[in-house]
Amino acid sequence: MPLSHPPLDRLPIRRLTSDDLLACADLSENRGWLREERKWGLLLTAGVGYGIDDPAGKGLLTACVVTSYGPGLAAIGMVLVAEAYERRGVGRRLMRHVLAEAGDTPLSLYATSNGQPLYEQLGFTSAGRSEMLRGRFTPTEPAPERTVRAATAEDLRPVLRLDQEIFGADRTHLITRLPAFADHVRVAEEDGEITGFGALWPNMDTHVIGPLIARDPGTAQALVASLAAATDRPLRTDVDTRHTSLLTWLKSNGLDQIATTTIMIRSLPDLPGDWSRRFAPLTVAAG
Structure with a gap:
């Protein structure tokens, strides 16, 4: 006699831990995403993961991660539903659970075209667009001259101050993980003052540039050029579409x-x- 399973709307939603990293990567792969185990590892330790186990014992049927920045902001990411369970309400149920857990905390996310209608139904509104770029950096158009160097331990305090001012919330729990998570962290400075910083971290066969915080587009370009020179892998990054000069420069230097x-x-x-x-x-x- 075949085993019966509880209805999908009664399956328990649980907190994920770092022990669920491979299950999360398997779920990514199931949906045609990259496994991105390194990124999952960061998110599951710096944030809170939520998921529902597949009643058939085949890993996770849905998952997401919430990264909190205090009472003023939290970010939702990696919202995934296994192919066998898509369009059966489990993603909506997981999101409603996350919203209930968040309470009055404002939330942000980056939505694909497939996910955007659901998020709109759940009360999210558009605040802009972002482009994901990838390619081998070929320095055809040079960056403006800026002083860029490798970050040191002494840079941590000014970097955290600058990041909180520009990001608008406290990311200490993420920024302090950068030296171990990223292969390279660079700072830009002028007259002894740090004017920007960026990190280069490995993700599958690419290196990702992020975060990228800078006083102006020229400083952002100088940081990118310095980080790009440190790798022979293709680069990936995500840039707000309002940064037209940086996007144009990146595309002129090999990213698409x-x-x-x-x-x-x-x-x-x-x-x-x-x-x-x-x-x-x-x-x-x-x-």
């Missing part, structure tokens, strides 16, 4: 748009911080 996403917010008039100096997220999954 491979996807677009909609930046969405809930219970907020707009994202906090200063978008004009916030060029790329660490990862869109963490806001």
Whole structure:
């Protein structure tokens, strides 16, 4: 006699831990995404994962991660539903659970075109667009001259101050993980003052540039050029479409748009911080 399973709307939603990393990567692969185990590892330790186990014992049937930045903001990312369970309400159920857990905390996320209608139904509104770029960096058009160097331990405090000012919330729990998570962290400075920083971290066969915080587009370009010179892998990054000069420069130097996403917010008039100096997220999954 075949085993019977509870209805999908009665399957328990549980907190995920770092022990679920491979199951999360398997779920990514199931949906045609990259496994991105390194990114999952960061998100599951710096944030809170939620998931529903497949009653047939085949890993996770749905999952997502929430990265909190205090009472003023949290970011939702990596919302996935296994192919066998799509369009059966489990993604909506998981999101409603996450919204209930968040309470009054404002939320942000980067939505694909497939996910955007659901998020709109759940009260999210569009706050902008982002382009994902990928390619081998070929320095055809040089970056403006800036002083860029490897970050040191002494840079941590000024970097955290600058990041909180520009991001608009406290990302200490993520920024302090960068030296171990990223292969390279660079800072830009002028007259002894740090004017920007960026990180280069490995993800499958690419290196991702993010976060990228800078005083102006020229400083952002100088940071990218310095980070790009440190790798022979293709680069990936996500850039707010309002940064037209950086996007044009990146495309002239070998990167191409491979996807677009909609930046969405809930219970907020707009994202906090200063978008004009916030060029790329660490990862869109963490806001």
